[in-house]
Amino acid sequence: MYSIVSTVHIVLFVFVFILGINVIARALRGRSNNSLFTESDRKAGLFFMISLHTQLLIGLALYFFLSPITAAAFTDFGAAMKDPATRLIAVEHISVNIIAVVLATVNNAKNKKAIADAAKHKNALIFTLAALVLILSRIPWKLLF
Template sequence: MYQTVQFIHSYWAYLVLAVLVIATINSLAGFFSKKEYGAKDMRLALFTLITMHLQLLIGLVLWFASPNGMSALGQEGTMSNSTSRQLALEHPLLMIIAVVLITVGYSKHKKQRLSTPKFKKLAIFYTLGLIAVLAIIPWAQWL
């Protein structure tokens, strides 16, 4: 089970990252060009939110099933080893923060009536979420 979940988590991450980059660029472009917020923009923001939440659920299952996840926190030396600490604590924590940022951004943008504030909320929170994701991806294991 562990290897299957790890495979899904790793390959779903490519889709998540691609969609997040596209949604962030779209929201920044919409904000700076003052374009009208449309159905395509809403669908892209929602699809990004959904893929991020699915990745979070897969990641939580992996964290509980993995020997590098929750069980590693109780082992001696995990916090002194940077790779172990990243997999057991830093990666899950910062990814949860990224999902929260994207969720807050999506929720706040829905409350706006005009296009520019909608794009502004999405641009701010999706950009912060993207930075968090890019900062904590375990690149050595992922590529």
């Protein structure tokens, strides 16, 4: 069960990344052309946020119920904090990715308000870029390859 859910978590990351790049590209195009923030722009940000929330739910299931790494870390948290690879999974990965989900959610909430289109494109660019950078910084690459 762990390997299936872990694989889904990894595959979904590819979709999250593609959706995030799409939001960033749309925001850059919107800012450079001074174009309107369209319904398609709003939906791109919404789909990015939804995919991140889905990814978070799958990650929480892995973290609390399925992962042998976190199970071992919970048995001796002091020792887990001394091992960088275990600490990455047990503390850094989950906390930084929760912050990334919050950033995407804040972006979506801010862009629902009646603000200028340029500000909406700026919000989408800043919050989505920050979320993707955070996500990429805490991926346990050694476990993937």
